Structure formats: C-alpha cells, structure tokens
Amino acid sequence: SPRVTKMPIRNQDTFKDSASGNALPKLPLPSLSETLDTYLRCMKHLLTEEQFNKTQNIVKQFGAPGGVGELLQSKLVERSEKKANWVYDYWLNEMYLNNRLALPINSSPAMVFPQQNFKAPIDSLRFAAHLISGVLEYKMLLDA
Numbered sequence: 001s002p003r004v005t006k007m008p009i010r011n012q013d014t015f016k017d018s019a020s021g022n023a024l025p026k027l028p029l030p031s032l033s034e035t036l037d038t039y040l041r042c043m044k045h046l047l048t049e050e051q052f053n054k055t056q057n058i059v060k061q062f063g064a065p066g067g068v069g070e071l072l073q074s075k076l077v078e079r080s081e082k083k084a085n086w087v088y089d090y091w092l093n094e095m096y097l098n099n100r101l102a103l104p105i106n107s108s109p110a111m112v113f114p115q116q117n118f119k120a121p122i123d124s125l126r127f128a129a130h131l132i133s134g135v136l137e138y139k140m141l142l143d144a
Contacts, residue, residue, distance in 0.1 A: 027087060029080040032073040036063045 030038075036059050043055055063069040080086040118124045 024084075026080065026083075027085045029076055029086055032063055032069050036069070 040056060040059055044052055047055060061067065076086060116124070116127060118127070
C-alpha cells in the first residue's frame, strides 16, 4: 500500500527563510491599476476583439474612481497591513480546499522538491539546468 506523507503546515503569519532564520518581506499588494492592466493584458490573447472591447468597458467601470474596485482594493490594503501574506487564506481556501475540481487541471500546479544542499554555486545552476531541460522535454512530448 502507498505510504501517505503529511504535508507540513506553515503558520500563515510567519514567513521565515529556513536557511538564515530571517523574516521575509511582506507580500506586496499591487495597485488596482496594475492588477487591471495585467488582467486586460492576459485577456487580450484569449478573447475576440468584440469580447475584449466588452471586457475593457467592464474593467473601466470596475476601476472607476469611487467604484467597486476601489472599495475592494481598500479592503485588501487593510488586510495587507495586518498580515504578512494578504492572499494566503484566499489562495489556500479558494484554490485548493473549497475547490472540488481536478486540481492539476483547474489550478496553478506546482512542484515541491526535497531540500537541496548545494555545495557550490555551480551545483544550483546544474540543478536548474536539469529542471529546465526536463520541463522542455515534457513540453516537446505534449506538443507532439
């Protein structure tokens, strides 16, 4: 029978660099305009011109002065002032714990590797090169 390993749980308000014990800086909160610009930039390639024009209008209304976007952004600013990572609970709960869809397909999958003990800088570069090579090999298989 397969062995089940428990994932370690990290306290969401304490982000320590395990190697040095130093606290990491707080997760930055992008401005509302940065978020909306990034959203539109990503959507441009996925929508028809007509759909994109509608989306631009909706985004413009959402981000208008005194609008819903500003209200929600102010709530995020408050949250970011109180927490080390303002998105942690949202991400954990909404993307993983409350989501009943197949996670590898419907969320941002990630890989966690065992801790590496590199003896010299070249070791980390070699590891990164092997990782990139493996990902590209896998992409070639998918494309084929």
